[in-house]
Amino acid sequence: xxxxxxxxxxxxxxxxxxxxxxxAASTGVHYTGIERMPRDVERAQQxxxxxxxxxxxxxxxxxxxxxxxxxxxxxxxxxxxxxxDAQEDVLARVRAALRPGGRLLLRVGDSSQRLRFGxxxxxxxxxxxxxxxxxxxxxxxxxxxWQTALQRLGFSVRPMxxxxxxxxxxxLLVCDLGD
Numbered sequence: 001x002x003x004x005x006x007x008x009x010x011x012x013x014x015x016x017x018x019x020x021x022x023x024a025a026s027t028g029v030h031y032t033g034i035e036r037m038p039r040d041v042e043r044a045q046q047x048x049x050x051x052x053x054x055x056x057x058x059x060x061x062x063x064x065x066x067x068x069x070x071x072x073x074x075x076x077x078x079x080x081x082x083x084x085d086a087q088e089d090v091l092a093r094v095r096a097a098l099r100p101g102g103r104l105l106l107r108v109g110d111s112s113q114r115l116r117f118g119x120x121x122x123x124x125x126x127x128x129x130x131x132x133x134x135x136x137x138x139x140x141x142x143x144x145x146w147q148t149a150l151q152r153l154g155f156s157v158r159p160m161x162x163x164x165x166x167x168x169x170x171x172l173l174v175c176d177l178g179d
Contacts, residue, residue, distance in 0.1 A: 041059040
């Protein structure tokens with residue numbers, strides 16, 4: 001979905017239809033996607049092959065993949081699949097890869113939202129099973145715990161709730177580094 005969104009941004013900007021009120025469009029973005037499941041990588045490569053700028057897709061485990069220097073990192077709904085020590089390691093390596101002024105966009109579940117969080121966990125489990133994967137153990141945190149971990153690494157963190165109108169406990173954390 002992110003690849004399609006970036007392609008749409010390019011197309012709108014290229015056609016002169018990018019709304020000026022949105023600020024400058026991110027165009028010509030080159031990026032790498034990391035996915036652990038080989039058949040998901042293959043499916044994504046087929047689906048994204050026709051994009052003007054297709055991502056480089058790497059079949060690897062984020063816990064062991066070197067991160068190249070970059071300006072932005074996007075991590076959506078995956079850190080909870082590894083234990084807290086591995087989460088800390090991934091976040092530290094992301095921090096090291098980001099250039100000054102870089103940004104991490106991290107979507108997580110807020111375990112302090114008991115009912116919504118329970119629904120999020122249940123749906124996550126069902127999706128994993130439906131995709132043919134064994135549901136792995138999960139390591140969740142509260143929003144406050146996520147913010148504390150990220151601030152320890154030098155990020156300024158701005159939470160943006162994403163669950164309005166849904167039964168889920170999703171929060172987007174916009175994490176910026178100073179220059």
